[in-house]
Amino acid sequence: MVQLVVKSASPDSSIPEWMLIEMQGQLECPGDEQLAGNFIGDLHFNKKGVPIMIIGHHILFGKVTSLDKPYIVLLKNTKPTPKEAEHLNKSVSMETDQDEDVVTKATTDEEEDGSSEGIHYKVSAAIKRKIVFRTRPKPIITYVPKKGH
Amino acid sequence: MAGNRTLSQVQTIAELAKLDESDLAPTCQCLYFGSELNAADMVLMEVENSTLDFLEKGKSIVIRGEKTDSAVLCLDNKTYDIKDTDTSNTLLILPQCSTPDECVESKRQIVNRQVTGLAKSYYEVKLMRPKLRKLRSLLEDCPYSGDVYEEEAGGKRYTLDHILDVVQASETEIRDELKKLRACHISGFWRMLHFDYECQLLSHILSLIEENSWNFRKIPLGETLDTLENLEPRAILEHTFECFGERLPRQETEDDEVFYCLDEDKVCQMFAEMLLRPAEKFNLAEFLLSWQQSVPEGMTTGMHQLQGVAIIDKNSKPEVIFHFPFCLMPENEVDRFNFLFKTRDRWTQEEMLPYIEDLVTEKLSAGALLQKHARASVGTNGVRVYNSKRPIK
Numbered sequence: 001m002v003q004l005v006v007k008s009a010s011p012d013s014s015i016p017e018w019m020l021i022e023m024q025g026q027l028e029c030p031g032d033e034q035l036a037g038n039f040i041g042d043l044h045f046n047k048k049g050v051p052i053m054i055i056g057h058h059i060l061f062g063k064v065t066s067l068d069k070p071y072i073v074l075l076k077n078t079k080p081t082p083k084e085a086e087h088l089n090k091s092v093s094m095e096t097d098q099d100e101d102v103v104t105k106a107t108t109d110e111e112e113d114g115s116s117e118g119i120h121y122k123v124s125a126a127i128k129r130k131i132v133f134r135t136r137p138k139p140i141i142t143y144v145p146k147k148g149h
Numbered sequence: 150m151a152g153n154r155t156l157s158q159v160q161t162i163a164e165l166a167k168l169d170e171s172d173l174a175p176t177c178q179c180l181y182f183g184s185e186l187n188a189a190d191m192v193l194m195e196v197e198n199s200t201l202d203f204l205e206k207g208k209s210i211v212i213r214g215e216k217t218d219s220a221v222l223c224l225d226n227k228t229y230d231i232k233d234t235d236t237s238n239t240l241l242i243l244p245q246c247s248t249p250d251e252c253v254e255s256k257r258q259i260v261n262r263q264v265t266g267l268a269k270s271y272y273e274v275k276l277m278r279p280k281l282r283k284l285r286s287l288l289e290d291c292p293y294s295g296d297v298y299e300e301e302a303g304g305k306r307y308t309l310d311h312i313l314d315v316v317q318a319s320e321t322e323i324r325d326e327l328k329k330l331r332a333c334h335i336s337g338f339w340r341m342l343h344f345d346y347e348c349q350l351l352s353h354i355l356s357l358i359e360e361n362s363w364n365f366r367k368i369p370l371g372e373t374l375d376t377l378e379n380l381e382p383r384a385i386l387e388h389t390f391e392c393f394g395e396r397l398p399r400q401e402t403e404d405d406e407v408f409y410c411l412d413e414d415k416v417c418q419m420f421a422e423m424l425l426r427p428a429e430k431f432n433l434a435e436f437l438l439s440w441q442q443s444v445p446e447g448m449t450t451g452m453h454q455l456q457g458v459a460i461i462d463k464n465s466k467p468e469v470i471f472h473f474p475f476c477l478m479p480e481n482e483v484d485r486f487n488f489l490f491k492t493r494d495r496w497t498q499e500e501m502l503p504y505i506e507d508l509v510t511e512k513l514s515a516g517a518l519l520q521k522h523a524r525a526s527v528g529t530n531g532v533r534v535y536n537s538k539r540p541i542k
Contacts, residue, residue, distance in 0.1 A: 001312040004212040013207035021180075026239045026269070036186040040241075040264060042159050045174040048162035049249035052168065059166045064248050070201050071271065073242060074192040109361075121192070121212075126201055126246065138165045 006074065009122035018073060023053070023060060026136075043131075051109035051131045058137035064129060071127040077120055154179045156259050174249060175257045181243070183265040191242060191266035194231075200224060213317050222274050226321035231275035242266030278508070280319030281326045282480040285341070286310065288332055293340040296382065306338040331392040331405050344384075348423055350389040351416070353377050355445050365416075365447060367397065370407040379482065393419070401491075419445045420452045425459050425472035433461055433468040457503035460493070475504060482508055485540075486522040490537035496523075497534055 008015050021043075029038055041055035053060040150252060161175050163170065203224055204210065211223045212231070222229040226497030234348075241264045331347065332339045342350075357376055358365055370390065374383045390396075394411040420443045425431060441450045455461075457475040461468060473492065479485050489496065489504060502515060511513050519525070523535035 001355055001444045002213075002215070003254075007209035008204055008207065013205060015201070015205055016244070019243045020241065020244070020312060021241040021247075021264075022238050023241075035182045035185040035267065038182050039154060040180040040182060042154075042162065042259075043178040043180055043246075043262075044163065044168065045249040046168075046172045048175065051249075052173075054162055054166055059168075067197050068199060071193045071195050072201065072204070073266065074194055076153075076190045076192060077381075123204055127193070127242070129248070130245070131248075 004121060006121045006123060009075065009124045015072075015101040015123055015126045017129075018125040018127050020071065020127045021053075021133075022130055023062075024135075027055075051133075053133060054140070055137065057140045059140055060133040060137045061135060062131055062133035064131050066129050067127065072123050073125040073127065075124045077122065087097040154259065154261075156171070156257065159259055178247060178262045179259050179262055180243070180262050182267070183263040186265065186267060191268070193242070193266075193268050193271035194222075194239065196222075197274075197359055200274075208267060213313070215315055217408070218317060221277070221280075221317045223319040226319050228277055228279040228318050228322060228373050230277040232273045232275065233270055234273045235270045240266075240268040240271070242268065242513060266397065277452075278510070279316075279322040279326075280480060281316065281318055281322065284312065284316050284318075284323065284326050285330055285476060287315070288339065289339040291340065292343040292346075293333065293335055294343040295347045295385075306340065308338055312339060326458070331388075333388045334387075344526055346427070346468075347392075348419070350381060350385065351393060351419060353380055354386070354389060355416075358445065365411045365413075365445060368394070368409045368411065370396075370409055371405075374520075385425060403462075413448050414454050415450055417444050417450045418458055421450070421455055421458055422472070422474075425470070428461075428472075430469045430471045433470045436470050462493075478504055482518075483522070486537065487542055493542050495528070495534040495536050501535065 007013070026099045027040065028036065029035055041053055044052045046056070047053060049064065051064060053062065159179065160170065163173070163177075181444065200210065203455060212220050213223055214220045218230045221437050222231050243262055243264055244264055247260070268419070270336040273480055287305075290383050291302055291306050293299075296304070309320075313320065314324060318326070327339055330341050330342050334340075354368075354377070357363075357373060358368060363369075368390075370387065373390075374386055376397055377386055390411075392410045393415045395410040397410055417440075421440055424436065424440060424443065436448070444450055455470075458472070460473045461470045479488050479497075485505065485508065489501065498515070498519065501519070505515060505518055513521075519535055522538055525533055525535050528534050
């Protein structure tokens, strides 16, 4: 390692604000299933502004706090991702000429970057507030409703 | 799979949890893990507000260090130590998430939110003293002794970019240190000048001053360079003026002539080093006499010029002085005090200050530093002295 230059991901160097949710313990899926793509839980606020989170058969009460020191969210890239970003925005039926357009754009971005190889970090967001659930989750006492007939 | 949750499911579980629906804000946010969730690619770093402002202005921050170093974060003029902090909590990162004041919609509804990052640790940064000692050792590898010696000069030369690659400090801090080292930018490389060569340059200038009976507080740069350019390159001569003097503000009456004022303290200090370097120890009284005789006419030597250059042993008879340059000091605080107390058992605060001053920060005064590493006692002569708190290694 020598020098890793870290800067804002957006060309106009604006940094969007994201949110952090902090809770005790860790989240697991039943069995060995991957977390990616799975449902976590419902986040409500009551009229007093208290965040209430229901995860599985557990309920958590928390609060929204401002951070003394902000976090920056660094995205580690091994390659620039403008191509991926473009793909996400495009509809499924992508025309050929558009596709070419995308490729050209991606290469120019790479050249501008000057470092298409190796690790680099981009600041994709700043976090100034968080919703924190400090207390242990309480179980919801329930019965499993029978589905179907 | 994502986003298939219905309002009725949300309501059912809320009811089971004995939440009073009328007390809840109408919008419920259903959280899902993003389909491309990859904890390793997203990193949280806790920074100061000023760092965020800095980034928002479009400037870059740099993470620096060699493989064996612990990483540091540099702004343009500050250096921070980076520490990985584990937490037993789970941190979920959401690009979009509403807070109570934003959930104003009156209709009962659900909004899907993606969690794109999951962290069990984050990076903390702490402002630190830049690690600059390495800069000197890099530049000492190939000191400059004049163009004639360049061909046979071995060792590695460093450009600013090379330096930034391996020295863990911000650019401003590195530039300040280069100035302190009296390093010169020669054909693209930053070079320290060999001590003997610096002496030679200075003596050329001083002889010329003497020849012309100039006042050392007002030396014409142009004339000096014109006269000496056969001996030394103009740029190096001008560099010498920058190191040992100060450019005088331009005056209305003198067209384009630039004048320099030599810094008496810096010149005298240089002469003290010339005398002390070759000798192991020097009888103090004799030294003071030869020193004053060696300096240019009109300059006066003083003990304050020896700070960080030499120390005096008052216990030996006769009293002696020896070369003890600041650049020998270890960078690390504990090692520094160990080294000082190894050199000598007891120090007065005044003697020690020049060698620990750079460790003083806003939070840690010189007094606090001494309290941390040394024990005070009052000697038979009534002078307060400090000795080591720890066994000396």
